[in-house]
Amino acid sequence: MKIILIVAKAKNQVIGKDNQLIWKLSADLKRFKNLTTGNFILMGRKTFESLGKPLPNRTHLIITRNPDFQAPEGHYAFLSLEDAVIFCNKLGVDKLFIIGGGEIYREALPLCDQLEITEVDAEPEGDTFFPKIDSDQWKEVGREEFPSDEKNEYPYAFVTYEKI
Numbered sequence: 001m002k003i004i005l006i007v008a009k010a011k012n013q014v015i016g017k018d019n020q021l022i023w024k025l026s027a028d029l030k031r032f033k034n035l036t037t038g039n040f041i042l043m044g045r046k047t048f049e050s051l052g053k054p055l056p057n058r059t060h061l062i063i064t065r066n067p068d069f070q071a072p073e074g075h076y077a078f079l080s081l082e083d084a085v086i087f088c089n090k091l092g093v094d095k096l097f098i099i100g101g102g103e104i105y106r107e108a109l110p111l112c113d114q115l116e117i118t119e120v121d122a123e124p125e126g127d128t129f130f131p132k133i134d135s136d137q138w139k140e141v142g143r144e145e146f147p148s149d150e151k152n153e154y155p156y157a158f159v160t161y162e163k164i
Protein backbone atom coordinates (compact mmCIF):
# COMPACT_ATOMS: atom_id res chain seq x y z
CA MET A 1 0.00 0.00 0.00
CA LYS A 2 1.23 3.46 -0.89
CA ILE A 3 0.76 6.10 1.84
CA ILE A 4 0.43 9.61 0.44
CA LEU A 5 0.26 12.76 2.55
CA ILE A 6 -1.63 15.72 1.11
CA VAL A 7 -1.44 19.24 2.59
CA ALA A 8 -1.61 22.92 1.73
CA LYS A 9 0.96 24.88 3.73
CA ALA A 10 2.09 28.47 3.85
CA LYS A 11 5.71 29.68 3.63
CA ASN A 12 5.80 29.86 7.44
CA GLN A 13 4.48 26.24 7.68
CA VAL A 14 1.02 27.42 8.86
CA ILE A 15 -1.81 25.07 7.80
CA GLY A 16 -4.78 26.24 9.87
CA LYS A 17 -6.29 28.48 12.49
CA ASP A 18 -9.27 27.91 14.84
CA ASN A 19 -9.80 24.46 13.27
CA GLN A 20 -10.34 25.97 9.81
CA LEU A 21 -8.49 26.53 6.57
CA ILE A 22 -7.27 30.10 6.13
CA TRP A 23 -7.20 30.80 2.41
CA LYS A 24 -9.40 30.62 -0.66
CA LEU A 25 -7.62 28.46 -3.21
CA SER A 26 -10.11 26.84 -5.52
CA ALA A 27 -7.36 25.05 -7.50
CA ASP A 28 -6.11 23.38 -4.32
CA LEU A 29 -9.60 22.10 -3.43
CA LYS A 30 -10.00 20.78 -6.97
CA ARG A 31 -6.66 18.98 -6.82
CA PHE A 32 -7.51 17.53 -3.40
CA LYS A 33 -10.79 16.21 -4.81
CA ASN A 34 -9.15 14.75 -7.93
CA LEU A 35 -6.42 12.96 -6.00
CA THR A 36 -8.53 11.61 -3.13
CA THR A 37 -11.89 10.70 -4.72
CA GLY A 38 -12.52 6.96 -4.63
CA ASN A 39 -9.83 6.42 -2.01
CA PHE A 40 -9.40 5.97 1.73
CA ILE A 41 -8.58 9.20 3.58
CA LEU A 42 -7.15 9.23 7.12
CA MET A 43 -7.51 12.22 9.46
CA GLY A 44 -7.42 13.36 13.06
CA ARG A 45 -10.72 13.80 14.89
CA LYS A 46 -10.37 17.61 14.81
CA THR A 47 -9.97 17.70 11.04
CA PHE A 48 -12.97 15.38 10.70
CA GLU A 49 -15.04 17.76 12.87
CA SER A 50 -13.89 20.69 10.70
CA LEU A 51 -15.28 18.99 7.57
CA GLY A 52 -18.81 19.05 9.04
CA LYS A 53 -19.79 15.86 7.20
CA PRO A 54 -17.94 13.15 5.28
CA LEU A 55 -16.63 14.13 1.84
CA PRO A 56 -18.47 12.31 -0.96
CA ASN A 57 -17.01 9.13 -2.49
CA ARG A 58 -14.22 8.69 0.02
CA THR A 59 -13.90 6.29 2.97
CA HIS A 60 -12.98 8.27 6.09
CA LEU A 61 -10.65 6.80 8.73
CA ILE A 62 -10.79 8.96 11.87
CA ILE A 63 -8.11 8.80 14.56
CA THR A 64 -9.24 9.57 18.12
CA ARG A 65 -8.28 8.61 21.68
CA ASN A 66 -11.99 8.51 22.55
CA PRO A 67 -13.15 4.86 22.52
CA ASP A 68 -16.80 6.03 22.41
CA PHE A 69 -16.40 8.03 19.20
CA GLN A 70 -18.85 6.79 16.56
CA ALA A 71 -17.83 7.16 12.93
CA PRO A 72 -20.70 7.73 10.49
CA GLU A 73 -21.93 4.63 8.69
CA GLY A 74 -19.46 3.40 6.09
CA HIS A 75 -16.55 5.17 7.79
CA TYR A 76 -14.24 4.00 10.59
CA ALA A 77 -12.67 5.27 13.82
CA PHE A 78 -9.37 3.99 15.24
CA LEU A 79 -7.54 4.53 18.51
CA SER A 80 -4.18 4.82 16.73
CA LEU A 81 -2.67 5.54 13.36
CA GLU A 82 -1.06 2.09 13.37
CA ASP A 83 -4.46 0.38 13.82
CA ALA A 84 -5.81 2.26 10.80
CA VAL A 85 -2.82 1.28 8.66
CA ILE A 86 -3.17 -2.39 9.70
CA PHE A 87 -6.89 -2.25 8.79
CA CYS A 88 -6.07 -0.88 5.31
CA ASN A 89 -3.37 -3.47 4.72
CA LYS A 90 -5.80 -6.23 5.66
CA LEU A 91 -8.40 -4.86 3.23
CA GLY A 92 -5.79 -4.68 0.46
CA VAL A 93 -6.16 -0.91 0.07
CA ASP A 94 -4.02 0.38 -2.79
CA LYS A 95 -3.52 4.02 -1.73
CA LEU A 96 -4.09 5.68 1.64
CA PHE A 97 -4.22 9.49 1.81
CA ILE A 98 -3.23 11.25 5.03
CA ILE A 99 -5.24 14.49 5.03
CA GLY A 100 -4.31 16.12 8.37
CA GLY A 101 -4.28 17.96 10.55
CA GLY A 102 -1.12 19.08 12.32
CA GLU A 103 -0.94 16.31 14.92
CA ILE A 104 -1.66 13.55 12.44
CA TYR A 105 0.79 14.93 9.84
CA ARG A 106 3.59 14.90 12.45
CA GLU A 107 2.83 11.32 13.47
CA ALA A 108 2.23 10.01 9.94
CA LEU A 109 5.15 11.65 8.10
CA PRO A 110 7.63 8.80 8.88
CA LEU A 111 5.12 6.25 7.46
CA CYS A 112 4.55 8.07 4.17
CA ASP A 113 5.93 7.21 0.73
CA GLN A 114 4.91 10.39 -1.09
CA LEU A 115 3.99 14.00 -0.21
CA GLU A 116 1.62 16.11 -2.29
CA ILE A 117 2.22 19.63 -1.03
CA THR A 118 0.45 22.80 -2.11
CA GLU A 119 2.91 25.57 -1.27
CA VAL A 120 0.90 28.72 -0.60
CA ASP A 121 2.86 31.91 -1.17
CA ALA A 122 1.63 33.65 2.01
CA GLU A 123 2.63 34.04 5.66
CA PRO A 124 -0.68 34.03 7.55
CA GLU A 125 -1.15 33.85 11.29
CA GLY A 126 -2.18 30.42 12.47
CA ASP A 127 -2.18 27.91 15.30
CA THR A 128 -1.44 24.69 13.40
CA PHE A 129 1.80 23.95 11.54
CA PHE A 130 3.25 21.40 9.15
CA PRO A 131 6.62 19.90 10.17
CA LYS A 132 9.78 20.84 8.22
CA ILE A 133 10.45 18.54 5.25
CA ASP A 134 13.89 16.99 5.78
CA SER A 135 15.82 17.13 2.48
CA ASP A 136 17.93 14.13 3.61
CA GLN A 137 14.74 12.05 3.59
CA TRP A 138 12.61 13.59 0.86
CA LYS A 139 13.37 14.40 -2.77
CA GLU A 140 11.33 16.88 -4.82
CA VAL A 141 10.22 15.10 -8.01
CA GLY A 142 7.66 17.53 -9.43
CA ARG A 143 6.71 21.19 -9.25
CA GLU A 144 4.04 23.28 -11.03
CA GLU A 145 3.75 26.98 -10.17
CA PHE A 146 0.71 29.23 -10.63
CA PRO A 147 -0.03 32.94 -10.09
CA SER A 148 -2.93 34.20 -7.99
CA ASP A 149 -6.18 34.89 -9.85
CA GLU A 150 -9.83 35.60 -9.07
CA LYS A 151 -10.35 32.08 -7.66
CA ASN A 152 -7.01 31.72 -5.87
CA GLU A 153 -6.06 34.50 -3.51
CA TYR A 154 -2.29 33.73 -3.36
CA PRO A 155 0.25 32.35 -5.82
CA TYR A 156 0.72 28.61 -5.21
CA ALA A 157 2.71 25.60 -6.35
CA PHE A 158 1.87 21.89 -6.47
CA VAL A 159 4.97 20.05 -5.33
CA THR A 160 5.51 16.28 -5.14
CA TYR A 161 8.13 14.67 -2.91
CA GLU A 162 9.16 11.04 -2.79
CA LYS A 163 10.94 9.30 0.04
CA ILE A 164 14.68 8.86 -0.67
Ligand SMILES: NC(=O)c1ccc[n+]([C@@H]2O[C@H](COP(=O)([O-])OP(=O)(O)OC[C@H]3O[C@@H](n4cnc5c(N)ncnc54)[C@H](OP(=O)(O)O)[C@@H]3O)[C@@H](O)[C@H]2O)c1
Nearest residue numbers: 007008016019020044045046047064065100101102103104
Ligand atom coordinates in the same frame (compact mmCIF):
# COMPACT_ATOMS: atom_id res chain seq x y z
N1 LIG B 1 -3.88 23.07 5.18
C1 LIG B 1 -4.22 21.79 5.13
O1 LIG B 1 -3.95 21.10 4.13
C2 LIG B 1 -4.96 21.18 6.28
C3 LIG B 1 -5.42 19.86 6.21
C4 LIG B 1 -6.10 19.31 7.30
C5 LIG B 1 -6.32 20.08 8.43
N2 LIG B 1 -5.86 21.36 8.46
C6 LIG B 1 -6.05 22.19 9.66
O2 LIG B 1 -5.43 21.55 10.78
C7 LIG B 1 -6.12 21.93 11.96
C8 LIG B 1 -6.46 20.68 12.74
O3 LIG B 1 -5.23 20.03 13.12
P1 LIG B 1 -4.93 19.60 14.63
O4 LIG B 1 -3.47 19.28 14.74
O5 LIG B 1 -5.51 20.63 15.54
O6 LIG B 1 -5.84 18.30 14.83
P2 LIG B 1 -5.93 16.89 14.02
O7 LIG B 1 -4.55 16.38 13.74
O8 LIG B 1 -6.87 17.02 12.90
O9 LIG B 1 -6.66 16.00 15.12
C9 LIG B 1 -6.09 15.84 16.38
C10 LIG B 1 -6.87 14.76 17.12
O10 LIG B 1 -6.57 13.50 16.54
C11 LIG B 1 -6.56 12.51 17.54
N3 LIG B 1 -5.22 11.94 17.63
C12 LIG B 1 -4.04 12.51 17.29
N4 LIG B 1 -3.01 11.66 17.50
C13 LIG B 1 -3.57 10.52 17.97
C14 LIG B 1 -3.04 9.26 18.35
N5 LIG B 1 -1.72 9.00 18.29
N6 LIG B 1 -3.88 8.31 18.79
C15 LIG B 1 -5.22 8.54 18.86
N7 LIG B 1 -5.79 9.71 18.49
C16 LIG B 1 -4.97 10.68 18.05
C17 LIG B 1 -6.99 13.20 18.84
O11 LIG B 1 -8.40 13.15 18.84
P3 LIG B 1 -9.29 13.15 20.21
O12 LIG B 1 -9.07 14.52 20.79
O13 LIG B 1 -10.68 12.88 19.75
O14 LIG B 1 -8.71 12.05 21.07
C18 LIG B 1 -6.51 14.63 18.59
O15 LIG B 1 -7.17 15.59 19.38
C19 LIG B 1 -7.33 22.73 11.50
O16 LIG B 1 -7.04 24.12 11.56
C20 LIG B 1 -7.49 22.33 10.05
O17 LIG B 1 -8.15 23.32 9.28
C21 LIG B 1 -5.19 21.92 7.42
